[in-house]
Amino acid sequence: MQDLTFKPKAFLFDLNGTMINDMEYHTMAWHSIMNDELGANLSYDTVKKEMYGKNYEVLERVFGKDKFSPEEMERLSIDKENRYQQGYFPHLALIDGLDRFLERAKQLKILMAIGSAAIPFNIDFVVDGLNIRHYLNAIVSADDVKISKPDAETFIKAAQLLNVNPEDCIVFEDAPKGVESANRAGMKCVVLTTTHAIEEFEDYPNILGFITDYNAPILNALF
Known part of the structure:
Protein backbone atom coordinates (compact mmCIF):
# COMPACT_ATOMS: atom_id res chain seq x y z
CA MET A 1 0.00 0.00 0.00
CA GLN A 2 1.18 3.53 -0.73
CA ASP A 3 2.07 5.71 2.21
CA LEU A 4 -1.00 7.66 3.27
CA THR A 5 -0.45 11.36 3.80
CA PHE A 6 -3.91 11.92 5.23
CA LYS A 7 -6.47 10.24 7.43
CA PRO A 8 -9.78 9.80 5.60
CA LYS A 9 -12.98 11.36 6.86
CA ALA A 10 -15.18 8.88 4.99
CA PHE A 11 -15.21 5.35 3.63
CA LEU A 12 -17.34 4.75 0.52
CA PHE A 13 -18.17 1.13 -0.24
CA ASP A 14 -19.31 -0.44 -3.42
CA LEU A 15 -21.64 -3.27 -2.44
CA ASN A 16 -21.47 -6.37 -4.63
CA GLY A 17 -18.07 -8.00 -4.53
CA THR A 18 -16.86 -5.42 -2.01
CA MET A 19 -18.98 -5.79 1.12
CA ILE A 20 -20.33 -9.20 0.15
CA ASN A 21 -18.80 -11.76 -2.19
CA ASP A 22 -21.80 -12.32 -4.43
CA HIS A 91 -24.71 -17.65 1.48
CA LEU A 92 -25.47 -14.07 2.56
CA ALA A 93 -22.53 -12.85 4.65
CA LEU A 94 -20.16 -9.92 4.97
CA ILE A 95 -16.68 -10.40 3.56
CA ASP A 96 -14.44 -11.65 6.35
CA GLY A 97 -13.34 -8.94 8.79
CA LEU A 98 -15.76 -6.30 7.54
CA ASP A 99 -17.93 -6.44 10.64
CA ARG A 100 -14.96 -5.45 12.82
CA PHE A 101 -13.79 -2.88 10.28
CA LEU A 102 -17.20 -1.17 10.26
CA GLU A 103 -17.36 -1.11 14.05
CA ARG A 104 -13.85 0.33 14.32
CA ALA A 105 -14.64 3.06 11.79
CA LYS A 106 -17.85 3.95 13.60
CA GLN A 107 -16.06 4.20 16.94
CA LEU A 108 -13.53 6.58 15.35
CA LYS A 109 -16.38 8.64 13.84
CA ILE A 110 -15.38 7.97 10.24
CA LEU A 111 -18.43 8.46 8.04
CA MET A 112 -19.53 5.58 5.84
CA ALA A 113 -21.71 5.22 2.78
CA ILE A 114 -22.61 2.74 0.08
CA GLY A 115 -22.18 3.87 -3.52
CA SER A 116 -23.52 1.11 -5.73
CA ALA A 117 -25.11 0.45 -9.11
CA ALA A 118 -27.46 -1.96 -7.33
CA ILE A 119 -31.15 -1.13 -7.09
CA PRO A 120 -32.65 -0.39 -3.64
CA PHE A 121 -34.36 -3.81 -3.65
CA ASN A 122 -30.95 -5.50 -3.58
CA ILE A 123 -29.26 -3.00 -1.29
CA ASP A 124 -32.02 -3.43 1.29
CA PHE A 125 -31.73 -7.23 0.90
CA VAL A 126 -28.08 -7.00 1.99
CA VAL A 127 -28.12 -4.09 4.45
CA ASP A 128 -31.12 -5.30 6.42
CA GLY A 129 -30.36 -8.99 5.96
CA LEU A 130 -26.96 -8.44 7.59
CA ASN A 131 -28.13 -5.72 10.03
CA ILE A 132 -25.53 -3.10 9.04
CA ARG A 133 -27.75 -0.09 8.33
CA HIS A 134 -26.73 1.59 11.60
CA TYR A 135 -23.16 1.89 10.31
CA LEU A 136 -24.19 3.81 7.20
CA ASN A 137 -24.61 7.57 6.98
CA ALA A 138 -25.80 7.52 3.36
CA ILE A 139 -26.70 5.16 0.53
CA VAL A 140 -26.49 5.96 -3.19
CA SER A 141 -28.20 3.38 -5.41
CA ALA A 142 -28.81 2.99 -9.13
CA ASP A 143 -32.03 4.95 -8.71
CA ASP A 144 -30.16 7.97 -7.32
CA VAL A 145 -27.92 8.71 -10.32
CA LYS A 146 -28.41 9.50 -13.98
CA ILE A 147 -25.17 7.87 -15.16
CA SER A 148 -23.70 4.85 -13.39
CA LYS A 149 -20.08 3.82 -12.99
CA PRO A 150 -17.53 4.40 -14.48
CA ASP A 151 -18.99 7.92 -14.35
CA ALA A 152 -18.05 9.73 -11.12
CA GLU A 153 -21.62 10.63 -10.16
CA THR A 154 -22.19 7.76 -7.69
CA PHE A 155 -19.21 8.57 -5.49
CA ILE A 156 -19.48 12.34 -5.86
CA LYS A 157 -23.08 12.17 -4.68
CA ALA A 158 -22.11 9.96 -1.73
CA ALA A 159 -19.46 12.49 -0.67
CA GLN A 160 -21.98 15.31 -0.98
CA LEU A 161 -24.48 13.46 1.21
CA LEU A 162 -21.76 13.01 3.83
CA ASN A 163 -20.71 16.67 3.46
CA VAL A 164 -17.06 15.74 2.88
CA ASN A 165 -14.64 16.61 0.09
CA PRO A 166 -13.82 13.90 -2.47
CA GLU A 167 -10.13 13.97 -1.53
CA ASP A 168 -11.08 13.08 2.06
CA CYS A 169 -12.77 9.83 0.98
CA ILE A 170 -11.40 6.35 0.42
CA VAL A 171 -13.39 4.07 -1.84
CA PHE A 172 -13.53 0.30 -1.52
CA GLU A 173 -14.14 -1.40 -4.87
CA ASP A 174 -13.78 -4.75 -6.59
CA ALA A 175 -14.16 -3.82 -10.26
CA PRO A 176 -12.06 -1.79 -12.70
CA LYS A 177 -15.07 0.32 -13.70
CA GLY A 178 -15.62 1.18 -10.04
CA VAL A 179 -11.98 2.15 -9.58
CA GLU A 180 -12.27 4.32 -12.68
CA SER A 181 -15.36 5.96 -11.17
CA ALA A 182 -13.44 6.71 -7.97
CA ASN A 183 -10.51 8.09 -9.97
CA ARG A 184 -12.81 10.40 -11.91
CA ALA A 185 -14.24 11.58 -8.59
CA GLY A 186 -10.75 12.39 -7.30
CA MET A 187 -10.76 9.62 -4.71
CA LYS A 188 -8.18 7.05 -3.66
CA CYS A 189 -9.25 3.42 -3.74
CA VAL A 190 -8.62 0.11 -2.00
CA VAL A 191 -9.38 -2.90 -4.21
CA LEU A 192 -10.92 -6.20 -3.09
CA THR A 193 -9.63 -9.06 -5.24
CA THR A 194 -12.90 -10.98 -5.02
CA THR A 195 -13.93 -10.58 -8.65
CA HIS A 196 -11.02 -9.42 -10.81
CA ALA A 197 -7.30 -10.19 -11.04
CA ILE A 198 -4.77 -7.57 -9.93
CA GLU A 199 -3.40 -7.14 -13.45
CA GLU A 200 -6.81 -5.86 -14.60
CA PHE A 201 -6.23 -2.72 -12.52
CA GLU A 202 -2.80 -1.70 -13.79
CA ASP A 203 -4.09 1.42 -15.58
CA TYR A 204 -5.43 3.14 -12.46
CA PRO A 205 -3.17 5.51 -10.50
CA ASN A 206 -5.54 5.98 -7.54
CA ILE A 207 -5.17 2.50 -6.02
CA LEU A 208 -3.70 2.43 -2.52
CA GLY A 209 -3.50 -1.35 -2.30
CA PHE A 210 -5.14 -4.73 -2.88
CA ILE A 211 -6.75 -6.88 -0.19
CA THR A 212 -8.49 -10.24 -0.11
CA ASP A 213 -10.62 -9.34 2.92
CA TYR A 214 -10.87 -6.77 5.71
CA ASN A 215 -8.45 -8.57 8.00
CA ALA A 216 -5.56 -7.24 5.91
CA PRO A 217 -3.01 -5.53 8.20
CA ILE A 218 -2.47 -2.75 5.65
CA LEU A 219 -5.92 -1.40 6.53
CA ASN A 220 -4.58 -0.27 9.90
CA ALA A 221 -2.90 2.62 8.05
CA LEU A 222 -6.34 4.06 7.29
CA PHE A 223 -7.20 4.74 10.93
Whole structure:
Protein backbone atom coordinates (compact mmCIF):
# COMPACT_ATOMS: atom_id res chain seq x y z
CA MET A 1 0.00 0.00 0.00
CA GLN A 2 1.18 3.53 -0.73
CA ASP A 3 2.07 5.71 2.21
CA LEU A 4 -1.00 7.66 3.27
CA THR A 5 -0.45 11.36 3.80
CA PHE A 6 -3.91 11.92 5.23
CA LYS A 7 -6.47 10.24 7.43
CA PRO A 8 -9.78 9.80 5.60
CA LYS A 9 -12.98 11.36 6.86
CA ALA A 10 -15.18 8.88 4.99
CA PHE A 11 -15.21 5.35 3.63
CA LEU A 12 -17.34 4.75 0.52
CA PHE A 13 -18.17 1.13 -0.24
CA ASP A 14 -19.31 -0.44 -3.42
CA LEU A 15 -21.64 -3.27 -2.44
CA ASN A 16 -21.47 -6.37 -4.63
CA GLY A 17 -18.07 -8.00 -4.53
CA THR A 18 -16.86 -5.42 -2.01
CA MET A 19 -18.98 -5.79 1.12
CA ILE A 20 -20.33 -9.20 0.15
CA ASN A 21 -18.80 -11.76 -2.19
CA ASP A 22 -21.80 -12.32 -4.43
CA MET A 23 -20.86 -11.40 -7.99
CA GLU A 24 -20.94 -15.05 -9.06
CA TYR A 25 -24.65 -15.14 -8.25
CA HIS A 26 -25.40 -12.00 -10.27
CA THR A 27 -23.53 -13.47 -13.21
CA MET A 28 -25.31 -16.81 -12.92
CA ALA A 29 -28.70 -15.06 -12.83
CA TRP A 30 -27.97 -13.01 -15.96
CA HIS A 31 -26.34 -15.98 -17.71
CA SER A 32 -29.49 -18.05 -17.13
CA ILE A 33 -31.85 -15.34 -18.40
CA MET A 34 -29.74 -14.36 -21.40
CA ASN A 35 -29.27 -17.94 -22.58
CA ASP A 36 -32.32 -19.87 -21.43
CA GLU A 37 -34.92 -17.14 -21.95
CA LEU A 38 -33.36 -14.83 -24.53
CA GLY A 39 -31.37 -17.36 -26.54
CA ALA A 40 -28.15 -15.36 -26.56
CA ASN A 41 -25.81 -18.39 -26.36
CA LEU A 42 -23.20 -16.49 -24.33
CA SER A 43 -20.44 -18.02 -22.24
CA TYR A 44 -20.24 -17.39 -18.49
CA ASP A 45 -17.05 -15.34 -18.96
CA THR A 46 -18.68 -13.18 -21.64
CA VAL A 47 -21.59 -12.39 -19.33
CA LYS A 48 -19.21 -11.72 -16.43
CA LYS A 49 -17.48 -8.95 -18.39
CA GLU A 50 -20.79 -7.06 -18.60
CA MET A 51 -21.47 -7.12 -14.86
CA TYR A 52 -21.36 -3.38 -14.18
CA GLY A 53 -23.84 -0.52 -14.29
CA LYS A 54 -27.61 -0.55 -14.16
CA ASN A 55 -29.59 -3.55 -15.35
CA TYR A 56 -30.92 -1.79 -18.41
CA GLU A 57 -27.35 -0.79 -19.31
CA VAL A 58 -26.29 -4.45 -19.13
CA LEU A 59 -29.14 -5.44 -21.45
CA GLU A 60 -28.35 -2.63 -23.90
CA ARG A 61 -24.64 -3.50 -24.01
CA VAL A 62 -25.40 -7.14 -24.77
CA PHE A 63 -28.45 -6.87 -27.04
CA GLY A 64 -28.44 -3.27 -28.35
CA LYS A 65 -30.50 -0.26 -27.36
CA ASP A 66 -33.61 -1.08 -29.38
CA LYS A 67 -34.03 -4.75 -28.51
CA PHE A 68 -36.37 -4.36 -25.53
CA SER A 69 -39.10 -1.94 -24.51
CA PRO A 70 -38.81 -0.24 -21.10
CA GLU A 71 -41.49 -2.59 -19.82
CA GLU A 72 -39.59 -5.65 -21.03
CA MET A 73 -36.34 -4.43 -19.46
CA GLU A 74 -38.14 -3.84 -16.16
CA ARG A 75 -39.58 -7.36 -16.23
CA LEU A 76 -36.20 -8.89 -17.06
CA SER A 77 -34.54 -6.83 -14.34
CA ILE A 78 -36.99 -8.00 -11.68
CA ASP A 79 -36.64 -11.60 -12.83
CA LYS A 80 -32.86 -11.34 -12.64
CA GLU A 81 -32.88 -9.89 -9.12
CA ASN A 82 -35.29 -12.52 -7.86
CA ARG A 83 -33.05 -15.27 -9.26
CA TYR A 84 -29.99 -13.62 -7.72
CA GLN A 85 -31.54 -13.28 -4.26
CA GLN A 86 -32.87 -16.84 -4.27
CA GLY A 87 -29.46 -18.17 -5.23
CA TYR A 88 -27.38 -16.02 -2.90
CA PHE A 89 -29.58 -15.88 0.21
CA PRO A 90 -28.22 -19.12 1.77
CA HIS A 91 -24.71 -17.65 1.48
CA LEU A 92 -25.47 -14.07 2.56
CA ALA A 93 -22.53 -12.85 4.65
CA LEU A 94 -20.16 -9.92 4.97
CA ILE A 95 -16.68 -10.40 3.56
CA ASP A 96 -14.44 -11.65 6.35
CA GLY A 97 -13.34 -8.94 8.79
CA LEU A 98 -15.76 -6.30 7.54
CA ASP A 99 -17.93 -6.44 10.64
CA ARG A 100 -14.96 -5.45 12.82
CA PHE A 101 -13.79 -2.88 10.28
CA LEU A 102 -17.20 -1.17 10.26
CA GLU A 103 -17.36 -1.11 14.05
CA ARG A 104 -13.85 0.33 14.32
CA ALA A 105 -14.64 3.06 11.79
CA LYS A 106 -17.85 3.95 13.60
CA GLN A 107 -16.06 4.20 16.94
CA LEU A 108 -13.53 6.58 15.35
CA LYS A 109 -16.38 8.64 13.84
CA ILE A 110 -15.38 7.97 10.24
CA LEU A 111 -18.43 8.46 8.04
CA MET A 112 -19.53 5.58 5.84
CA ALA A 113 -21.71 5.22 2.78
CA ILE A 114 -22.61 2.74 0.08
CA GLY A 115 -22.18 3.87 -3.52
CA SER A 116 -23.52 1.11 -5.73
CA ALA A 117 -25.11 0.45 -9.11
CA ALA A 118 -27.46 -1.96 -7.33
CA ILE A 119 -31.15 -1.13 -7.09
CA PRO A 120 -32.65 -0.39 -3.64
CA PHE A 121 -34.36 -3.81 -3.65
CA ASN A 122 -30.95 -5.50 -3.58
CA ILE A 123 -29.26 -3.00 -1.29
CA ASP A 124 -32.02 -3.43 1.29
CA PHE A 125 -31.73 -7.23 0.90
CA VAL A 126 -28.08 -7.00 1.99
CA VAL A 127 -28.12 -4.09 4.45
CA ASP A 128 -31.12 -5.30 6.42
CA GLY A 129 -30.36 -8.99 5.96
CA LEU A 130 -26.96 -8.44 7.59
CA ASN A 131 -28.13 -5.72 10.03
CA ILE A 132 -25.53 -3.10 9.04
CA ARG A 133 -27.75 -0.09 8.33
CA HIS A 134 -26.73 1.59 11.60
CA TYR A 135 -23.16 1.89 10.31
CA LEU A 136 -24.19 3.81 7.20
CA ASN A 137 -24.61 7.57 6.98
CA ALA A 138 -25.80 7.52 3.36
CA ILE A 139 -26.70 5.16 0.53
CA VAL A 140 -26.49 5.96 -3.19
CA SER A 141 -28.20 3.38 -5.41
CA ALA A 142 -28.81 2.99 -9.13
CA ASP A 143 -32.03 4.95 -8.71
CA ASP A 144 -30.16 7.97 -7.32
CA VAL A 145 -27.92 8.71 -10.32
CA LYS A 146 -28.41 9.50 -13.98
CA ILE A 147 -25.17 7.87 -15.16
CA SER A 148 -23.70 4.85 -13.39
CA LYS A 149 -20.08 3.82 -12.99
CA PRO A 150 -17.53 4.40 -14.48
CA ASP A 151 -18.99 7.92 -14.35
CA ALA A 152 -18.05 9.73 -11.12
CA GLU A 153 -21.62 10.63 -10.16
CA THR A 154 -22.19 7.76 -7.69
CA PHE A 155 -19.21 8.57 -5.49
CA ILE A 156 -19.48 12.34 -5.86
CA LYS A 157 -23.08 12.17 -4.68
CA ALA A 158 -22.11 9.96 -1.73
CA ALA A 159 -19.46 12.49 -0.67
CA GLN A 160 -21.98 15.31 -0.98
CA LEU A 161 -24.48 13.46 1.21
CA LEU A 162 -21.76 13.01 3.83
CA ASN A 163 -20.71 16.67 3.46
CA VAL A 164 -17.06 15.74 2.88
CA ASN A 165 -14.64 16.61 0.09
CA PRO A 166 -13.82 13.90 -2.47
CA GLU A 167 -10.13 13.97 -1.53
CA ASP A 168 -11.08 13.08 2.06
CA CYS A 169 -12.77 9.83 0.98
CA ILE A 170 -11.40 6.35 0.42
CA VAL A 171 -13.39 4.07 -1.84
CA PHE A 172 -13.53 0.30 -1.52
CA GLU A 173 -14.14 -1.40 -4.87
CA ASP A 174 -13.78 -4.75 -6.59
CA ALA A 175 -14.16 -3.82 -10.26
CA PRO A 176 -12.06 -1.79 -12.70
CA LYS A 177 -15.07 0.32 -13.70
CA GLY A 178 -15.62 1.18 -10.04
CA VAL A 179 -11.98 2.15 -9.58
CA GLU A 180 -12.27 4.32 -12.68
CA SER A 181 -15.36 5.96 -11.17
CA ALA A 182 -13.44 6.71 -7.97
CA ASN A 183 -10.51 8.09 -9.97
CA ARG A 184 -12.81 10.40 -11.91
CA ALA A 185 -14.24 11.58 -8.59
CA GLY A 186 -10.75 12.39 -7.30
CA MET A 187 -10.76 9.62 -4.71
CA LYS A 188 -8.18 7.05 -3.66
CA CYS A 189 -9.25 3.42 -3.74
CA VAL A 190 -8.62 0.11 -2.00
CA VAL A 191 -9.38 -2.90 -4.21
CA LEU A 192 -10.92 -6.20 -3.09
CA THR A 193 -9.63 -9.06 -5.24
CA THR A 194 -12.90 -10.98 -5.02
CA THR A 195 -13.93 -10.58 -8.65
CA HIS A 196 -11.02 -9.42 -10.81
CA ALA A 197 -7.30 -10.19 -11.04
CA ILE A 198 -4.77 -7.57 -9.93
CA GLU A 199 -3.40 -7.14 -13.45
CA GLU A 200 -6.81 -5.86 -14.60
CA PHE A 201 -6.23 -2.72 -12.52
CA GLU A 202 -2.80 -1.70 -13.79
CA ASP A 203 -4.09 1.42 -15.58
CA TYR A 204 -5.43 3.14 -12.46
CA PRO A 205 -3.17 5.51 -10.50
CA ASN A 206 -5.54 5.98 -7.54
CA ILE A 207 -5.17 2.50 -6.02
CA LEU A 208 -3.70 2.43 -2.52
CA GLY A 209 -3.50 -1.35 -2.30
CA PHE A 210 -5.14 -4.73 -2.88
CA ILE A 211 -6.75 -6.88 -0.19
CA THR A 212 -8.49 -10.24 -0.11
CA ASP A 213 -10.62 -9.34 2.92
CA TYR A 214 -10.87 -6.77 5.71
CA ASN A 215 -8.45 -8.57 8.00
CA ALA A 216 -5.56 -7.24 5.91
CA PRO A 217 -3.01 -5.53 8.20
CA ILE A 218 -2.47 -2.75 5.65
CA LEU A 219 -5.92 -1.40 6.53
CA ASN A 220 -4.58 -0.27 9.90
CA ALA A 221 -2.90 2.62 8.05
CA LEU A 222 -6.34 4.06 7.29
CA PHE A 223 -7.20 4.74 10.93
